[in-house]
Amino acid sequence: MTKDEIKAVVLEELGNIAPEVDAGLADAAGDLREEFDIDSMDFLNLVTALHERLGVDIPETDYPQLFTLNDAVTYLAARA
């Protein structure tokens, strides 16, 4: 998958978790949890959804590598 395709998947899943957030206004280089107002349960649901859709295993120790939206796309693109 291309980075754009992966980004679209990530944004779609973020939209499912935080439907009230306008992804277009979110800073892709900002803290994902702050930009989308997500807590640990939301983040776990995001990781679960990405695991199921992209087949990428994201161990807990790698969570810091998904700090921003850009980080997450880069991380997933290297493994999808």
Added chain:
Amino acid sequence: MPSLGADMEAGKLTEWLVKPGDTVKHGDIVAVVETQKGAIEIEVFEDGTVDSLLVQPGATVPVGTPLAEIRGPKEAAAAPAPAPKPAAPRPAAAPPAPSLAPAPVPAPAAPAPSRESRVSPAARKLAAEKGIDLAGIAGTGPGGSIVYVDVEAALRAAPASAPAPTVEKPAAGGIDLAAMRTAIAAAMARSKREIPHYYLEHSIDMTAAQDWLAKTNESRPPAERLLAGALLIRAVALALKRFPDFNGFYEDGRFRSSAAIHVGVAIAIRGGGLVAPAIHNTNTLAVDEVMAKLRDLTARVRAGRFRGSELSDPTITISSLGERGVEALYAVIYPPQVAILGMGKVVERPWIVDGEIRARAVLTATLSADHRVSDGHKGALLLREIDALLQKPEAL
């Protein structure tokens, strides 16, 4: 009409999901009631057949008003109808004031709901937002009613090229946040007016719990991973078995300890407000089961789909703001409960271990408790017990 909160005096029945003649069993969702906390799904607590519906959709009736008659499985069809029974297992904290609440009008049995009416509010709202025609959806809810997951399934099956309708984004699962704020204000004002709170704070070394979680989650797929919150809830439930003075209700001038432990978990709603639904019989659940319940509850609360018993049954509440950077919170008791625990952020702190200063993961737990029921000494013992349980997470 079940009581779904200490300050609820009346509720509006918005729709029936069953009709006379339908068979129901314990736990089935049979109706939807609109309250200040949103649309609440109402369950039945016995098996049987719906004999008659006593309240029409759209009617607002006081708490305690019978909504329907259900004939038990052993009662013959020709037998007299049983005495009306409220859907809630626990009576309202205070009887509704007659001058405020509308008198219960013995409405004639409602006609069987039409196909269109047998749609849960959450499902109807989602369908409207996504432009999905309900007529094309097969319901899997009680009596074939269309529920939220049915619309979700229809959305997944819909062509991706379907034009997105230009509708306003949902506000927290369709919940009226202004009404919820009013409800919170009433409950919290009553709490501060009536309950003599006392507050305790206790630092818990969470290093063992965090290490155990990391090791446990290492080999698990994301769908099966645990969060620290599940351990905290489990530890609190176990500790309450030894300290029943914090588990129950203060009503009619006296405390009634609850034999069952239903830990309520405060869950923030996007856009503001919160609810604290119960994880029923928390002390009987393994940590994995607590996590599954917590995950399900969080998802449903944020989708605006929670059940009456989940709102009315909590015997104590846990609130956490640690993820928002708060190190300690001193919560307000939700009446008629008599205690609430606050969990703060886990932070690295210098900690003395075996005579040496080490960095440890420390959580500040607080207890707000009702001084009419307990005193600080017992509260301190409760916090200490929770701490001790968290030092052996593998045993939780």
